[in-house]
Amino acid sequence: MLxxxxxxxxxxxxxxxxxxxxxxxxxxxxxQVLTADEDRRKTQVELDDxxxxxxxxxxEIGGFFKSGEIQKANLLKEKTSQLKEKSKELGERLNNFSxxxxxxxxxxxxxPHSSVKAGKSDEDNENIFSEGTIPDLGENALPHWELAxxxxxxxxxxxxxxxxxxxxxxxxxxxxxxxxxxNYFLDKNTKAGYTEVQVPHLVNPDSxxxxxxxxxxxxxxxxxxxxxLYLIPTAEIPITNMYxxxxxxxxxxPITATGYTPCxxxxxxxxxxxxxxxxxxxxxxxxxxxxxxxxxxxxQALNEMVEHIKDILRELKLPYRILRxxxxxxxxxxxxxxxxxxxxxxxxxxxxxxxxxxxxxxxxNRLKLRFKNKEGKSEFAHTLNGSSLALPRVLAGILENxxxxxxxxxxxVLVPYCGFDMIN
RNA sequence: AGAAAGGUGUCUGAGUGGUCGAAAGAGCUACCUUGGAAAGGUAGUGUACUGGCAACGGUACCGAGGGUUCGAAUCCCUUCCUUUCUGCCA
Numbered sequence: 001m002l003x004x005x006x007x008x009x010x011x012x013x014x015x016x017x018x019x020x021x022x023x024x025x026x027x028x029x030x031x032q033v034l035t036a037d038e039d040r041r042k043t044q045v046e047l048d049d050x051x052x053x054x055x056x057x058x059x060e061i062g063g064f065f066k067s068g069e070i071q072k073a074n075l076l077k078e079k080t081s082q083l084k085e086k087s088k089e090l091g092e093r094l095n096n097f098s099x100x101x102x103x104x105x106x107x108x109x110x111x112p113h114s115s116v117k118a119g120k121s122d123e124d125n126e127n128i129f130s131e132g133t134i135p136d137l138g139e140n141a142l143p144h145w146e147l148a149x150x151x152x153x154x155x156x157x158x159x160x161x162x163x164x165x166x167x168x169x170x171x172x173x174x175x176x177x178x179x180x181x182x183n184y185f186l187d188k189n190t191k192a193g194y195t196e197v198q199v200p201h202l203v204n205p206d207s208x209x210x211x212x213x214x215x216x217x218x219x220x221x222x223x224x225x226x227x228x229l230y231l232i233p234t235a236e237i238p239i240t241n242m243y244x245x246x247x248x249x250x251x252x253x254p255i256t257a258t259g260y261t262p263c264x265x266x267x268x269x270x271x272x273x274x275x276x277x278x279x280x281x282x283x284x285x286x287x288x289x290x291x292x293x294x295x296x297x298x299x300q301a302l303n304e305m306v307e308h309i310k311d312i313l314r315e316l317k318l319p320y321r322i323l324r325x326x327x328x329x330x331x332x333x334x335x336x337x338x339x340x341x342x343x344x345x346x347x348x349x350x351x352x353x354x355x356x357x358x359x360x361x362x363x364x365n366r367l368k369l370r371f372k373n374k375e376g377k378s379e380f381a382h383t384l385n386g387s388s389l390a391l392p393r394v395l396a397g398i399l400e401n402x403x404x405x406x407x408x409x410x411x412x413v414l415v416p417y418c419g420f421d422m423i424n
Numbered sequence: 425a426g427a428a429a430g431g432u433g434u435c436u437g438a439g440u441g442g443u444c445g446a447a448a449g450a451g452c453u454a455c456c457u458u459g460g461a462a463a464g465g466u467a468g469u470g471u472a473c474u475g476g477c478a479a480c481g482g483u484a485c486c487g488a489g490g491g492u493u494c495g496a497a498u499c500c501c502u503u504c505c506u507u508u509c510u511g512c513c514a
Contacts, residue, residue, distance in 0.1 A: 040473095041473090041474070041475095044473070044474060044483080045474065045475065045482085045483095047483075048473090048474065048475085048482050048483040048484085049475095049482075049483090051482085051483060051484085052482055052483070054494085054495090055482095055483090055495085057494070057495095058442075058494050058495040059442075059443080059495080060494095061442090061494050061495070062442045062443085062494085062495070063442090063443095065442090065494095066442090073494080074494090076494070077494045078494095079494090080494045080495085081494075083494095084494085247434095247470095247471085368472095378471080378472095
């Protein structure tokens with residue numbers, strides 16, 4: 001959520017930023033924000049004055065009661081009852097203005113970083129880096145869902161029976177390689193300094209609001225209504241919310257954490273060839289990295305995250321590229337996002353396997369996550385996160401790119417974790 | 425799930441209707457003391473919104489939300505959480 005003060009002081013910057021995102025009606029909404037803000041402030045001043053007077057009178061009344069001047073006290077009581085009505089009315093108006101302002105602010109996405117290009121969709125994303133060799137698999141290369149069936153390592157029908165489409169069952173070496181990937185990723189992340197955490201897989205509405213999933217993405221999360229808890233679509237929510245409401249010291253930066261969780265996404269309305277097999281699931285596994293940073297250091301931190309993810313993909317020897325998302329494709333809460341995509345040779349397409357973002361103060365504002373700066377004033381911290389990595393498409397990439405006539409070769413770096421070097 | 429007790433500032437903890445943003449201690453910060461440190465001494469030390477160029481003010485906040493009252497940390501209601509006991513259970 002943007003700060004009103006920021007919108008007030010940087011209206012042009014905000015409008016330019018929203019234009020990059022193709023955000024419709026930006027000018028109207030920003031105008032509404034400014035009006036609501038002004039109304040709110042005016043009302044608050046009026047309310048504060050009324051309450052101040054009421055407080056003053058109450059003290060006088062107390063004095064009169066003590067000294068036994070009941071009549072004088074009763075006279076003042078009448079005044080205060082008038083003030084009370086007035087302040088009640090003002091309070092309601094203040095609430096209305098505040099809520100209106102809040103709703104408007106919730107509807108405005110983050111302002112993109114200066115390096116982000118304007119654009120409408122993923123077609124406008126910039127390819128900024130690529131690495132690795134695309135294997136020559138010949139004509140008999142199979143997509144991963146056929147490989148999964150051939151070697152009996154992932155059973156989509158079985159998951160269908162138990163839960164529904166998008167909930168696969170991993171079997172035998174399929175299950176084992178999943179566990180290997182999780183352990184490998186976590187080891188890699190902790191070696192890079194991230195503290196490993198295990199967090200709840202369900203979160204309350206406060207948490208989901210603070211990281212920006214609510215109210216924006218309400219329909220995309222599974223909701224356990226009886227207890228009003230949401231199944232997490234990403235570990236970003238519980239991990240980032242560990243720091244909700246904190247007032248940090250500068251010396252506590254940087255805060256870095258990593259965690260493995262399953263992720264649950266309703267993905268309502270998705271269908272077609274692009275969602276086959278592991279390409280899009282309702283439940284999948286992901287290892288996440290999260291950082292809380294000083295604003296001066298957050299872009300350096302984002303670079304470090306990008307380098308870290310590169311390193312993993314190099315070790316896995318998968319051909320990949322990095323995209324800088326354009327304004328229109330950047331998520332609601334992010335200022336700058338790099339997507340990592342692995343090339344699936346058998347499907348002849350790129351699969352997104354990681355996304356690393358800097359949210360600047362957008363989440364911190366909702367989280368009330370601040371630090372004391374050198375002047376002793378509190379300031380919002382910057383939050384960042386990235387997948388390191390999301391399992392299904394990494395697995396799809398491995399299955400497809402590492403297939404041979406004798407079976408699927410296991411990437412060298414995973415062999416110690418798997419205990420086998422071939423799926424056949 | 426049932427019963428009881430409780431939720432106060434960074435922490436411990438006092439406070440049962442007005443003078444309480446809140447005692448006291450600890451911690452932290454600065455200074456004094458010291459060759460340096462410890463100990464000791466002095467002072468300072470919540471957050472948010474808001475007015476003002478500033479100096480300096482105002483309002484709100486004692487888990488959260490309502491209510492009673494001229495006035496609530498203190499009384500009432502609802503709700504969440506914690507602890508203990510009972511129940512259930514990996």
